[in-house]
Amino acid sequence: MSTLRVTAETLTVHPHPNADALELAQVGLYRAVVAKGAYRSGDTAVYIPEQSVLPAALIEELGLTGRLAGGNADRVKAVRLRGELSQGIVCRPAALDGVDLAAAAADGTDFAPLLGITKWVPPIPPTMSGEVESAPDLLPWVDIENVRRYPDVFAPGEPVVVTEKLHGSACLLTYVAADGRVHVSSKGFGSKSLALKEDPRNLYWRAIRGHGVAEAAARLAERLGARRVGIFGEVYGAGVQDLTYGADGRRDTLGYAAFDVSAEIDGEVRWLDPAEVLDGELPLVPRLFTGPYDIDRVLELASGRETVSGGQLHLREGVVVRAAAERYSPVTGGRALVKAVSPAYLTRKGGTEYE
Structure with missing residues (x-):
């Protein structure tokens, strides 16, 4: 949000x-x-x-x-x-x-x-909540601004990457290399440096364990020589939100797709391209376009059918646009990272908007 x-x-x-x-x-x-x-x-x-x-x-x-x-x-x-x-x-x-x-x-x-x-703060269903603990080492997620509000974040022709935005629930994982500690959190709890204690009933922990996310983070930390690695993914399926992508959040077919990675290396937190550091390690959000920035092309890609399931089961929520080379944006005062949301998604009937 x-x-x-x-x-x-x-x-x-x-x-x-x-x-x-x-x-x-x-x-x-x-x-x-x-x-x-x-x-x-x-x-x-x-x-x-x-x-x-x-x-x-x-x-x-x-x-x-x-x-x-x-x-x-x-x-x-x-x-x-x-x-x-x-x-x-x-x-x-x-x-x-x-x-x-x-x-x-x-x-x-x-x-x-x-x-x-x-x-507005989305409600948290019981399956996404749980007992929390302080986690000062948790690597936080960032708010993504809408390209319609800030269309000049990217210059025309600037190299960008456009990925599909999934309608699920954001899951934050931080792996701390020194002691192998794993912190798992939601976007809301993570903004307060709180992590969810492990619980086999919790949606995020089920996704982390079911898809081997903690193990992938540990391997990445070793390869990079990082003190901490953060993997940010979307958990999705029936029982999570109204758009399911053919997965079921209530069973072992709970969906998970990583959309961003950060790592603390030599005291500096860096944002990394998931396709470069996690390809073959974890499911990733679909990459729809790589090339020169064109606002009309971005808005066109934001609409249409989802590509996650392979069967175009329902409408697409939208897309996320990032600079091909990670950089700061003076327009938003943060990362050069924006979203574009499908009008059909915004005006759909009976949609859910949980955290």
């Missing part, structure tokens, strides 16, 4: 092709449906992204009572309005009356705390 930032943005306004009273306000490559005439291209307004949880007073002010997602009808989610995908909310809250939004846009001011907007 990407980080939550509620910022002022300069808008580009487009006609709505199917509604005379509506228009489309563009932020980055996102488009949000707005009332016709509310904004003009070049105007500045506040953009509230998907997965934001809004306070009741702001929901009422925006006229969205009963129209948002979640059990409390307070979560922003992608929807189709008169056939057009609307992602996020464009508005000018009363709490910001008198604020120079153009200056705030230039400064990148985050209005989430002032507006009482928080980030």
Whole structure:
């Protein structure tokens, strides 16, 4: 999940092709449906992204009572309005009356705390939870920003790698070479430097043991001379999320695919290409494209059918794009790493969104 930032943005306004009273306000490559005439291209307004949880007073002010997602009808989610995908909310809250939004846009001011907007945290089913312990040596995972919000992370033509994004649950493993200790965690627990104590009923530990992930990490640490190795993978199948890829998370056919690797070598944590260091060792997420960056190509690859099962059983969640040569991105302030999510995935019916 990407980080939550509620910022002022300069808008580009487009006609709505199917509604005379509506228009489309563009932020980055996102488009949000707005009332016709509310904004003009070049105007500045506040953009509230998907997965934001809004306070009741702001929901009422925006006229969205009963129209948002979640059990409390307070979560922003992608929807189709008169056939057009609307992602996020464009508005000018009363709490910001008198604020120079153009200056705030230039400064990148985050209005989430002032507006009482928080980030939605997916629920944790019992099979993904368990007893936890402190794990200061755990190598953490990072938030991935959406390319539609930050389309300039990569320069056109820059060499990139595009992999399929799976709808499962992220599993973090850290192997500590000095004592052979293995830490296993989820994305949520891992962000707090907590690891799950081993339990044969736990989804992540079942995947780690069933696919030999700890052993692969130990071999990699020896080859690299690393003090720690982190392997980050997606656990998937029936009983994990609504998209199953032909696997069953309740049985021995629980699916697992590694999508990233980090290693601490000579005191420095480095990110490594899983295809280079784990090929033949573990199942990997499918690699869909390697070549020059083209935003249109990325968005095209984000949609379609999944390739994990080999049978195109259901829609694809999206893709992850990374620099072919690992680097820092001044655009996001972190790794040059973004995701693109399929509109069909965002607007599917009956989907699950667990951690």
